[in-house]
Amino acid sequence: MNKIISIGMLLVLTMLALSPVMAYDESTPYTVTLKWIVPADTTFTVTLCGAESSIDFDDNINSNTETAVQPDCQDNSTSTPILNITNAGNVDLNFTCNLTASKPAWATLYVNNVTDFSGASTFDTTAVVFADEIKSGNSTEVYLWTDISSAAEGTTTRTYQINSLQEPE
């Protein structure tokens, strides 16, 4: 009988060793005051495809008059945008884009956040919204195209600017 009691106690001790210690039950609930503090952070990250560090309409231009030319590395058919912008902060943002100086007369520029060229918006120096309500932690793709007509030879450059605007509350 003593042996059985000893074995029984050992069994109980074993069970306790494997069980989490329960300090609270229904009659003594554990409460805590919660406070959310979210300091604003408007950080964003812009990735480019391949090893591109700028947006070049180069490899895909074969004559001085072409339509819907994609920048190097972008590929509609494989859903590879030239840019991908991630809202890495904790504030919802809208994104616009524009050039900082007027485009050449022989070029038209288009932007969309999907692969559809037919639904793309043209832009120049006036900011155009191409993605709105990008939630904190989400990304938007940027597809660009250009039409050129009797383009001048050589290299023409413009600065492409992307702006993020805090979503109005």
Place this chain on the structure above:
Amino acid sequence: MKIEERKHLKASIITIMLISFGFGVVLIFAINAGLIFEQEPEVNNLSIEKLYSKLPEVPDDFLIIKRDIETGDLTELCKIEEGYYKNPDLYPTWERARKMFYKSHNYNRWGVHGYGAYPSEIGYKLRNFKENESLELCTFFKTGYNIETYQGVKLIPIKNEFFDIQIITQEFEEYPNHFLLEPTFPLFKNEWAKKIKLNITAKQDIPVGVYTLGFDVVTPDDKFDNIMRWEVLMKETKQDTEYIKKCMKKSRNDGLDKECSEFMMKRQKKYISGGGFQTGEHIFKLIIEVIE
């Protein structure tokens, strides 16, 4: 039950209990040691130790300081040393970014532009702010996550008719307000985050009201660009075999694994003239409310 059978039964019970007890001890030990239900010792097969290997040592009270910054109890950010603000764990957006960019990385793209300030907004409530009185404050200005380039930027203070704002922190004596942001992928370089100290001075007795100051990011001066481009190129070239291996593994399904060596070389030691991406809000905003 016969005596022999009882003896065998007892022996079996004792054996089972001992095995269970032993198993339980091992199980508890393994869970506590993090061997089971582990919280990710590695990020994209890159250990946290390696990811942070270029950063200062973490202070013992890091979590306490982090807690007080997050709750807004600690506002004297100028006293925070680099062991704190250069640790990505200080920033509330890091945990999500770690999963987004580092745990599962897309090697077919690379981070070129990105930066931000934290906190990006600070508010002060003042009474009787007189001409020539001033206050000083700090924020942390940092490279975005997943960035592989060196970004040159220039910070522009946002002034108004009532206040002067001066950026006290300077990195390059000959180029005021210019900074070089270092990469954050594949690991965090030491100068990825900076503590920016500002001085705000009243140009006159400030009337009651709410005022918005701060700073923005613009492209640096051409001369700075040229010098930094060269300095970055002069950094040590490394054949990052680990980068190539991971790239190849991840890109095999897309058929882009053959590009990985080329990607690695083209992406190394790349200087970018930053500031081309503007935030509609100031990258750092200071709200001053003057009350009666």
